[in-house]
Amino acid sequence: MIELDDGLVSWVGNLRRWFHRYPEPSFEERKTQEKVIEVLNGLGIEHRPAGGTGVIATVYGKGKGKTIALRTDMDALRIQEAETALNGGYRSNNAGVMHACGHDGHMAMVLGAARWLQEHRESLAGHVRLIFQPAEEVPPGGAGGMIDAGCLEGVDAIIGVHIFGNMPLDRIGFRPGPFMASSRTFTVTINGKPGHHMCPQDSVDPIQIAARFIDTIQTDIRQRLNPNARYVLGFGEVRSGMQHNQTPAEAKVVGTFRAYDVRDSETIVSAIMANLEGLMRAFAKPDISGLPAYRLDAEPAYPPLVNDPAFTRRAAGILKSAFSDVDDEMDPNLGAEDFACYLQKVPGLFMFLGGGNPGRGITAMNHSDRFDMDEDALPTGIKALLTLTRDFLDNPEPYLRK
Numbered sequence: 567m568i569e570l571d572d573g574l575v576s577w578v579g580n581l582r583r584w585f586h587r588y589p590e591p592s593f594e595e596r597k598t599q600e601k602v603i604e605v606l607n608g609l610g611i612e613h614r615p616a617g618g619t620g621v622i623a624t625v626y627g628k629g630k631g632k633t634i635a636l637r638t639d640m641d642a643l644r645i646q647e648a649e650t651a652l653n654g655g656y657r658s659n660n661a662g663v664m665h666a667c668g669h670d671g672h673m674a675m676v677l678g679a680a681r682w683l684q685e686h687r688e689s690l691a692g693h694v695r696l697i698f699q700p701a702e703e704v705p706p707g708g709a710g711g712m713i714d715a716g717c718l719e720g721v722d723a724i725i726g727v728h729i730f731g732n733m734p735l736d737r738i739g740f741r742p743g744p745f746m747a748s749s750r751t752f753t754v755t756i757n758g759k760p761g762h763h764m765c766p767q768d769s770v771d772p773i774q775i776a777a778r779f780i781d782t783i784q785t786d787i788r789q790r791l792n793p794n795a796r797y798v799l800g801f802g803e804v805r806s807g808m809q810h811n812q813t814p815a816e817a818k819v820v821g822t823f824r825a826y827d828v829r830d831s832e833t834i835v836s837a838i839m840a841n842l843e844g845l846m847r848a849f850a851k852p853d854i855s856g857l858p859a860y861r862l863d864a865e866p867a868y869p870p871l872v873n874d875p876a877f878t879r880r881a882a883g884i885l886k887s888a889f890s891d892v893d894d895e896m897d898p899n900l901g902a903e904d905f906a907c908y909l910q911k912v913p914g915l916f917m918f919l920g921g922g923n924p925g926r927g928i929t930a931m932n933h934s935d936r937f938d939m940d941e942d943a944l945p946t947g948i949k950a951l952l953t954l955t956r957d958f959l960d961n962p963e964p965y966l967r968k
């Protein structure tokens with residue numbers, strides 16, 4: 567079991583509070599980047615800025631073994647932090663911006679792990695890449711830019727951890743395979759032909775077409791997806807019309823869909839298109855050419871997050887032997903994370919860490935203006951990262967088995 571001395575634990579707690587006081591929104595993490603660089607300089611760890619406001623660093627061990635990456639996100643949210651009984655000493659100094667998703671804690675944990683690794687580098691069988699990534703919260707996200715900047719060069723595997731305020735303190739949760747979803751926003755624009763309600767034969771009604779689309783799309787998707795595939799599609803906005811007795815020219819339907827498999831996500835897009843093609847034919851009139859027409863915009867988003875099965879199996883065994891509360895069969899969830907982009911390139915594991923503590927009044931879920939974490943979760947997270955890092959560098963084979 568890896569032990570952390572009190573000096574390191576309080577250093578990490580102070581770092582978390584510094585990051586919490588100076589939160590910066592996605593792609594604007596300039597002071598945060600400066601702070602990370604300052605800390606790495608103090609530790610004597612090689613680093614370079616990357617991906618705009620990110621940082622790539624490496625701790626070189628003595629051995630010539632594998633390289634594992636530890637990733638943290640850096641960005642905060644545009645939320646005004648509430649005053650709570652706990653956060654008086656470290657509430658956000660930046661109006662309207664708040665570390666409400668725990669990324670302050672993630673940075674502090676990776677820097678804590680970095681300090682321990684640097685102090686123990688003589689005994690490391692390989693190397694450790696440290697990835698400080700901007701902009702997890704806003705698609706297209708910062709992971710792509712970090713990968714383009716070479717953060718995975720020479721990397722054999724990757725791990726990441728996310729703190730959740732609604733999970734009990736110190737619980738570690740994950741599952742092999744699909745763990746988080748891909749979420750995509752879609753906008754359907756339907757063009758009809760406007761006209762007075764007294765002459766319906768001369769107009770094409772986009773509202774009726776939108777209504778038919780909303781009514782039939784779920785059935786059409788089910789006809790095309792494997793019945794075991796899990797997905798949700800929801801509507802968030804329907805907009806059309808200005809005048810009670812006039813058929814409008816256009817209707818818009820906006821929504822999101824989430825799935826655990828990229829192929830399912832593509833199937834949903836093709837089902838939406840096929841449905842709309844059918845509606846265009848059904849509502850066409852011989853005397854009105856070129857209408858109705860539609861446009862579908864389905865924005866690319868984060869891919870589904872898939873934990874590598876072999877890596878996760880080995881990690882589960884190792885974590886269970888070192889920690890008392892490990893759930894390696896956690897239910898998949900329909901949240902989305904750009905850590906998924908790294909897992910498309912190298913095997914690895916993304917785990918959740920409980921930071922809630924009802925006894926201390928810490929119960930708010932991430933993205934709440936009252937979100938906080940029990941800082942006792944930080945040493946647990948660091949130990950989990952270090953336990954897996956060490957074991958991977960000493961015994962990479964079971965992690966990388968195909």
Ligand SMILES: [Zn+2]
Nearest residue numbers: 667703932933
């Ligand atoms: Zn978040």
Ligand SMILES: [Zn+2]
Nearest residue numbers: 667668702728
């Ligand atoms: Zn987050």
